[in-house]
Amino acid sequence: MSFAYESKTPLVEMINISKSFPGVQALSDITFDLYKGEIHCLVGENGAGKSTLMKVLSGAHNPDGGQITINGDSYPALTPRLSQELGISIIYQENDLIPSMSVAENMFVGLEKTTRFGLLDRASTEKSAQEEVGKLGIVLDVRRKVENLSVSEQQYVKILKALVLKPQILLMDEPTSMFNVKDVGTVLALTQRIAKQGISIIYISHFLKEVVQIADRITVIRDGLVVNTYKNESRDMDLDVITMDMVGRSVDMFYQKEQHEVGEIVLCVRDLQLTKDSPKISFEVRSGEILGLAGMVGSGRTEIVRALTGADRYYAGIIEYKGKSLMLHSPEDSIQAGFAHITEDRQQLGLMLGQSILENMTIVGLGRKIKNFFLNIKRHQPLVEPLIETLDIKTPSLFQEVQNLSGGNQQKVVLGKWLFAESDFYVFDEPTRGIDVNSKAEFYRLMSMLTKEGKSIIMVSSDMPELISMSDRVLVVRKGEIAGEIPHDEINEERIIKSALGM
Amino acid sequence: MEQVKRKNFFGKISFKDQRVLMIAVILLITVVVTIISPKFVDIRNIVAIFQQISVLGILTMAMALLLISGGIDLSIGNIMILSGVVTSKVIMGEGSVTLAITLGLLTGLVCGFLNGVIIAKSRCLPLIITLGTSQIFFGTSLMITGGQFMNFSRKFDFIGRTRIFGVFPVMLIFLIVMVAVAFILLNYTRFGRRIVAIGGNERNAYLSGINIDRYKIILYSISGVICAIASIVFVSRLDSITATAGSGYELRALTAAIIGGITFDGGRGTIGGAFIGVLLLGIINNAMNILSVWPYAQTAISGAIIVIAVILSNLDNIRKDRR
Numbered sequence A: 001m002s003f004a005y006e007s008k009t010p011l012v013e014m015i016n017i018s019k020s021f022p023g024v025q026a027l028s029d030i031t032f033d034l035y036k037g038e039i040h041c042l043v044g045e046n047g048a049g050k051s052t053l054m055k056v057l058s059g060a061h062n063p064d065g066g067q068i069t070i071n072g073d074s075y076p077a078l079t080p081r082l083s084q085e086l087g088i089s090i091i092y093q094e095n096d097l098i099p100s101m102s103v104a105e106n107m108f109v110g111l112e113k114t115t116r117f118g119l120l121d122r123a124s125t126e127k128s129a130q131e132e133v134g135k136l137g138i139v140l141d142v143r144r145k146v147e148n149l150s151v152s153e154q155q156y157v158k159i160l161k162a163l164v165l166k167p168q169i170l171l172m173d174e175p176t177s178m179f180n181v182k183d184v185g186t187v188l189a190l191t192q193r194i195a196k197q198g199i200s201i202i203y204i205s206h207f208l209k210e211v212v213q214i215a216d217r218i219t220v221i222r223d224g225l226v227v228n229t230y231k232n233e234s235r236d237m238d239l240d241v242i243t244m245d246m247v248g249r250s251v252d253m254f255y256q257k258e259q260h261e262v263g264e265i266v267l268c269v270r271d272l273q274l275t276k277d278s279p280k281i282s283f284e285v286r287s288g289e290i291l292g293l294a295g296m297v298g299s300g301r302t303e304i305v306r307a308l309t310g311a312d313r314y315y316a317g318i319i320e321y322k323g324k325s326l327m328l329h330s331p332e333d334s335i336q337a338g339f340a341h342i343t344e345d346r347q348q349l350g351l352m353l354g355q356s357i358l359e360n361m362t363i364v365g366l367g368r369k370i371k372n373f374f375l376n377i378k379r380h381q382p383l384v385e386p387l388i389e390t391l392d393i394k395t396p397s398l399f400q401e402v403q404n405l406s407g408g409n410q411q412k413v414v415l416g417k418w419l420f421a422e423s424d425f426y427v428f429d430e431p432t433r434g435i436d437v438n439s440k441a442e443f444y445r446l447m448s449m450l451t452k453e454g455k456s457i458i459m460v461s462s463d464m465p466e467l468i469s470m471s472d473r474v475l476v477v478r479k480g481e482i483a484g485e486i487p488h489d490e491i492n493e494e495r496i497i498k499s500a501l502g503m
Numbered sequence B: 001m002e003q004v005k006r007k008n009f010f011g012k013i014s015f016k017d018q019r020v021l022m023i024a025v026i027l028l029i030t031v032v033v034t035i036i037s038p039k040f041v042d043i044r045n046i047v048a049i050f051q052q053i054s055v056l057g058i059l060t061m062a063m064a065l066l067l068i069s070g071g072i073d074l075s076i077g078n079i080m081i082l083s084g085v086v087t088s089k090v091i092m093g094e095g096s097v098t099l100a101i102t103l104g105l106l107t108g109l110v111c112g113f114l115n116g117v118i119i120a121k122s123r124c125l126p127l128i129i130t131l132g133t134s135q136i137f138f139g140t141s142l143m144i145t146g147g148q149f150m151n152f153s154r155k156f157d158f159i160g161r162t163r164i165f166g167v168f169p170v171m172l173i174f175l176i177v178m179v180a181v182a183f184i185l186l187n188y189t190r191f192g193r194r195i196v197a198i199g200g201n202e203r204n205a206y207l208s209g210i211n212i213d214r215y216k217i218i219l220y221s222i223s224g225v226i227c228a229i230a231s232i233v234f235v236s237r238l239d240s241i242t243a244t245a246g247s248g249y250e251l252r253a254l255t256a257a258i259i260g261g262i263t264f265d266g267g268r269g270t271i272g273g274a275f276i277g278v279l280l281l282g283i284i285n286n287a288m289n290i291l292s293v294w295p296y297a298q299t300a301i302s303g304a305i306i307v308i309a310v311i312l313s314n315l316d317n318i319r320k321d322r323r
């Protein structure tokens, strides 16, 4: 679809919007517009201000200045309610569902269906919810509680929740960062389908290939300013131009890992059974090796690594590390043994959101590196600063509360916390989720450095290019079992997908 | 995929469920006490148990709704007393029973509304705010009564003494109706679902377009009215009231709710569970009286039983080492 932009008036116009937080100018004089039926993608580094701009439009943030025009009416600021009434619906980057409620209930919070007598109509709520699920083309029982869903299923619930509002304008903040290829496809198809129905979409993503595939226009923002807006009518925007705008220099998006010899076997897992009825799993990891774990959503990769790191108890099996048999009863045991564990869900499991960057980064390292009884946390500042620099964590100070950081920067704090602890064996579960291209490359460089020092890494990842370029070997997990092993020179997308789907 | 059953009065039934365990504990106590003293299961004693828990049961409904919404109200005992004191003042001033009850209910409403407005608008912790307002209500009761016993000269007898079919006291209808109202409110109204949403994730509820402040104010007001209703039952049983009579009720209501599976974090728990909690407390007390346990030991024993009951119900989490 191509747009005769000049001849139409935009549906949404945001003019000179500015927004600051203590110590941060998140948006400075941003001007942005959106036409009917258009997919307008928003890209930029972590902390550039993308989410903030969307939150201004959804009414979650009041801007300091500027004007928002929607359908010809102007407002200085919106509230969540008003924004909904204007037909705006948003999929937030953060996981913000109500864990104790069912999928159906979550979808209809604020829009509860009632019967003629004013009583709640559960049956029709569940029916409509299940219909929406069907329209998306996924399998999900809407009566399940959200707290029992996997991260990616929860992501689907967020999308469904936004869709039940029957929006005219849909804001999608990194809707695919939790997904693997198949689910990404579902979401991209959905996005294009609803845009064809005349719904306008603002789409934020760090997967630039995705962006180029679906965008009518692409706007790059940096440090709260619009750098450029490009039309992408023939879906062939040059990625180099975009990354140039984003970071100010070109970035090699397809990081090439330096190859080096891997050493002895350090970790040996034999007949690991997570529960009484689950299959037995055996594999080993060598020193200096990056072992990729591939698989579909819910294939059981996370559960395997959680057992390795003592986060969950396992039923039976032997875990031998450097010749010693380990009894892992708790994360403490695992950390003592030299393991690091980057969890899949940063907000619930990976961070203390209300505490500072400094406290979060040093919490694990404290036990291992710093053994004094009395602490002066300020003294640790110089120890942490180099990592902040390398990972490019954008913050006014080390004492900023983590919940005030942008999504990608929160993820970087999780990475930093385990890098700071200087462990011997790293277990990464979706480590680069939500991280911008530039910092990804930086993180890959760090991973290479670790393996060169002889440390080993197990990496669960749904990011195909990452899995392919970083892994020395890939294990494909299907239904909790190891369905296949792919040696280094045979790793490619097709092999992985076929094996993951069991074809 | 996990098994999903339809919601009924007690929610999903499973043996890992706190409520199922509590019922088991109740049955166990019943069996043991009945063996020692068969009059425990006498219909008159069973009615007596329900009579003894009627005030606490009604108050626990208020506490349960608030806890599920992520709030708490430590002033419920003193709201009840203040409402009762106002009612008695009207009666002693020769006002009609209707007027007395109306003003009593109004008092509860005003107290609850006050709690709600302060909590919603100041964004302070409800725990602290209601500790403070509790003192205000208590103090007001003291001022009105001058520290004296207030007598009702049997004006409320019809609630306290009348029995349907000769056994079934009218005051139990109050309890049953309040439990039913709380259950329907929570599970079958838009208001109830939004309260759960606020308790489960206040930010999400706000971003879903729910006016959090309004819902909080309404809920605390409802809770105030429930306390006033409890006061009607309270005075009809005792035929008198003093300012100090309400102390301890808020903590017992809190205990009952928590035993019944409602958590401090909000967003979870059922009315049925809270009711089981009340029942357990009532049965423990009654059993000790029936068995003529030394009165000074009763408090310690009931405390110990509560602790054991709660630990039992948490066994599943302990076993899985889930945190």
Ligand SMILES: Nc1ncnc2c1ncn2[C@@H]1O[C@H](COP(=O)(O)OP(=O)(O)OP(=O)(O)O)[C@@H](O)[C@H]1O
Residues within 6 Å of the ligand: A021, A022, A024, A025, A026, A044, A045, A046, A047, A048, A049, A050, A051, A052, A053, A093, A394, A395, A403, A404, A405, A406, A407, A408, A409, A434, A436
């Ligand atoms: N509530 C807040 N309090 C303080 N600072 C904030 C708050 N929300 C955002 N910021 C800051 O505003 C800036 C822009 O953040 P924003 O979340 O918009 O970034 P983003 O472009 O979405 O990044 P990402 O790609 O990492 O999601 C960041 O520097 C962030 O730290």
Ligand SMILES: [Mg+2]
Residues within 6 Å of the ligand: A050, A051, A052, A093, A173, A406, A407, A408
């Ligand atoms: Mg963001």
